[in-house]
Amino acid sequence: MHFISIAVLMFLALVTQHFLGEMPGLGGRILLMPVLFFYGAAALPLWGMLGLALLAGIMWDAVMVQVVDGRVEVMFGWSVLLYAGLGLIMNGLRPLFLRGYWLAHCVVVGLLTSFSVLVEYLIITFRREPLQLVFTKEIWMRMCGSGVAAIIVAVPVFLILNWIASWAGLLKPERDID
Amino acid sequence: MNKRKNILAIIGFIIAAGFIFLMSPQNVQRVQNGFLGLISPFLRTGSDWERKYKDYRSGLKKLGELEADVGRLKVENDRLKALNQALQGVEAENIRLNAALGFQSQTAFSLISARVLGRNPSNWWSTVNIDRGKKDGVTTEMCVLTPDGLVGKIIDCTETSSTVLLITDENCKVAATIEATERQGIVRVEVRGERGSSTLQPRMTLNFLSKAPALEPGQKLRTSGAGFVYPAGVMIGEVVDFRMRELDGYAVIQPSVDFATLEDVFIVTGMKAAPVAPK
Numbered sequence: 001m002h003f004i005s006i007a008v009l010m011f012l013a014l015v016t017q018h019f020l021g022e023m024p025g026l027g028g029r030i031l032l033m034p035v036l037f038f039y040g041a042a043a044l045p046l047w048g049m050l051g052l053a054l055l056a057g058i059m060w061d062a063v064m065v066q067v068v069d070g071r072v073e074v075m076f077g078w079s080v081l082l083y084a085g086l087g088l089i090m091n092g093l094r095p096l097f098l099r100g101y102w103l104a105h106c107v108v109v110g111l112l113t114s115f116s117v118l119v120e121y122l123i124i125t126f127r128r129e130p131l132q133l134v135f136t137k138e139i140w141m142r143m144c145g146s147g148v149a150a151i152i153v154a155v156p157v158f159l160i161l162n163w164i165a166s167w168a169g170l171l172k173p174e175r176d177i178d
Numbered sequence: 179m180n181k182r183k184n185i186l187a188i189i190g191f192i193i194a195a196g197f198i199f200l201m202s203p204q205n206v207q208r209v210q211n212g213f214l215g216l217i218s219p220f221l222r223t224g225s226d227w228e229r230k231y232k233d234y235r236s237g238l239k240k241l242g243e244l245e246a247d248v249g250r251l252k253v254e255n256d257r258l259k260a261l262n263q264a265l266q267g268v269e270a271e272n273i274r275l276n277a278a279l280g281f282q283s284q285t286a287f288s289l290i291s292a293r294v295l296g297r298n299p300s301n302w303w304s305t306v307n308i309d310r311g312k313k314d315g316v317t318t319e320m321c322v323l324t325p326d327g328l329v330g331k332i333i334d335c336t337e338t339s340s341t342v343l344l345i346t347d348e349n350c351k352v353a354a355t356i357e358a359t360e361r362q363g364i365v366r367v368e369v370r371g372e373r374g375s376s377t378l379q380p381r382m383t384l385n386f387l388s389k390a391p392a393l394e395p396g397q398k399l400r401t402s403g404a405g406f407v408y409p410a411g412v413m414i415g416e417v418v419d420f421r422m423r424e425l426d427g428y429a430v431i432q433p434s435v436d437f438a439t440l441e442d443v444f445i446v447t448g449m450k451a452a453p454v455a456p457k
Contacts, residue, residue, distance in 0.1 A: 015220040018296030018307070019228055029300065045180065047187030054194055062213035064300050065206065066333060066349060076206040077198035084191065124302055 002170040003048045006040040007055050009161075014059055027138060028145025031113055033060065035154050037083060038109045039161055041090035042097040049091045053084040074123055082119055086112045102162060106154040114147030211336050214307070218339035221295040221307055287409060289444040290314060292322075295339065304347035304437075305330075310445060311338040319407055321446040327413035327434035328352065328401060329443050340445075345382070345414070346437055353404035354384055354414055356393060356429075362402050363429075382415065384429040393420040393429050409446060 013032035020030045037056045041049040057080025065076050090108065097105055121139065201209070292308040310316045312335055322329040322342050330350055334341040343350050355362045363384040384399065397417040403410025419430040 011217075012220075015217055015224060018221060018298075019224050046184040050187045050191040054191060058198065058209070059213065062210050063217075063298065064303055065210070066303060066305070066343065066347075075199065076201060076209070077195060080195050080198060084195075120300075120302055 001168075002165065003040070003044060003051060006036060006044070006052060006161075010036045010040070010052070010056060011059065014063065022145065025145075027141040028117065028143060028147070028149060030149040030153065031117075031146050032153060034083075034113050034116060035109055035150050035157055037087065038090050038105070038112060038154070039158055041087035042094055042102070042105050043161075043165065044091075045094075046091055049087045050084060053087045054080055056083045057081070074127055078123065082116060086116060102158050103155070106151055106158055109154040110147040110151035113150035114143045117143045117146045207334065210334055214334060214339060214341065215336040218295070218307070218309075218311075218336060221339070222309060225293065225295045225309075287446045288448040290316070290447055292340075292443050292445055294440050294443060298341075304344040304350075305333070306342050306344065306440065308340050308342055308443060308445075309338070311335045311340050313337050315447055316340050316445055321408045321412070322443050323412055323446065324435055324440070324443050326436070327415065328408060329435055329437075329440065331407055332445070342443070344437060345433065352408055352414060353402045354399050355402040356384075356417070357398040357400055362404070382431040382433060384417075384431055385426070393417045393427075395419065399429075399431055409449070 010033050013036045017030070017032050020032070022029055033056065037052055040052045044052065057077065060079040060083075061076050064079075065074055089112065090105070093105060093108065121143070290310060292310040295307045295309055298305040298307075308322075316332060316335050318332050318335060320332045322331060328345055330342045330344040330347070332340050333343045345352055351364050353362065353364060395417055399414040399416060401408040401410055401412045401414060413434045415431045415433040415435075417429045418432045421428055421430070
């Protein structure tokens with residue numbers, strides 16, 4: 001039930017993202033779906049995190065990956081690996097999360113979101129010609145902006161979802177710790 | 179029990195990931211079409227709400243501002259009417275000259291209007307979703323434009339919606355010609371420093387130009403029609419700067435379309451039949 005509800009919220013977050021612009025003053029896009037995914041990675045056990053990583057990666061690539069002139073530019077499914085890797089880090093911090101210390105996780109969400117934007121940039125840079133790693137101020141702003149936006153969004157998201165999960169009896173620290 | 183569940187989950191994940199990586203481009207496009215079809219009703223609803231909110235906000239304008247807007251729009255309407263009449267005259271002359279040369283004339287395009295539902299939520303790709311799809315006669319590789327100029331091309335479509343690759347995306351290359359000259363080149367978003375451009379209006383470059391003569395700022399750029407994706411004569415932008423490299427020159431182009439406020443576009447579905455030239 002917890003898994004399905006987070007999966008649905010991730011889908012709605014991805015739709016909502018289409019109507020959100022850039023972080024004012026910083027330039028990075030406000031990425032909602034990764035925030036929901038990282039919440040799920042912290043709240044669910046390993047099997048749940050992997051399931052969410054699969055869903056998140058497929059949904060993200062379905063929206064982002066371009067098939068131009070019959071050619072797939074960036075391999076479809078790379079986001080699955082990315083989310084799984086980042087989700088493992090978040091899942092490793094799960095015991096702390098279940099004990100109620102989730103503010104630190106909000107900061108980690110921001111760092112992991114910035115990292116995912118950096119990985120995206122590196123992949124398309126290596127894929128496209130000419131091979132040039134350009135790190136201008138604007139590129140750093142894009143990465144950091146998305147991270148800062150993720151932290152700001154993560155606090156109310158974690159607060160609300162934690163409250164709902166606790167009220168519904170979905171988060172039981174003593175039983176859920178592996 | 180938990181350990182067994184986790185092991186099974188890891189094995190299942192590896193199998194699923196392997197299956198996804200082995201998908202062919204055709205299957206990738208099928209998955210994308212399916213997902214786009216799934217989210218398009220939500221995008222439409224969200225787009226409707228966004229429009230209602232924008233209309234509500236704009237309705238809060240003061241009366242004086244509204245009167246000023248009406249006055250300005252009347253002037254703009256008169257200007258456009260005059261321009262339209264002038265263009266009709268130019269079109270008629272073009273038909274006559276082309277008929278005289280024995281060429282088939284390309285006059286107006288067959289267009290269908292479309293509304294932008296939402297913009298790709300990514301930092302590095304530039305695509306938008308529109309509310310027209312296969313049931314409206316839309317197919318991939320169709321050109322998309324506005325009265326201001328070229329927007330991009332369709333790269334994916336479902337029954338009710340489509341994805342447009344904007345010319346501001348690096349993957350989009352357009353064959354272009356400088357107005358009133360015979361100089362041609364390829365327009366694309368320049369890599370150096372522009373991939374991370376925080377604006378929705380990145381500068382584009384026109385490459386593979388001869389070194390001389392140098393282009394002047396303000397010269398207009400139109401599609402050349404080469405490649406058969408973008409019809410000839412569509413406005414792309416104007417030259418902002420011209421720079422030399424070792425072997426060639428390149429021009430920095432400002433696109434004519436304001437991609438930050440893109441709401442309504444037109445899809446070119448074909449060309450109207452050329453009218454018979456007057457004797």
